[in-house]
Amino acid sequence: MKALVAVQRKMLELIYVIYKNKTTFQTNYEQEKRACNTNMVDAL
Numbered sequence: 001m002k003a004l005v006a007v008q009r010k011m012l013e014l015i016y017v018i019y020k021n022k023t024t025f026q027t028n029y030e031q032e033k034r035a036c037n038t039n040m041v042d043a044l
Contacts, residue, residue: 018025026032
């Protein structure tokens with residue numbers, strides 16, 4: 001039961017942070033992040 005409450009609290013915190021920052025969900029965030037990392041490695 002404690003685990004369920006902990007998960008609910010983390011979800012609530014995440015929703016609050018996203019709402020407060022007016023951040024939109026990026027569906028291809030991981031792909032953009034990997035592309036940026038490979039560009040940085042190529043630059044070095």
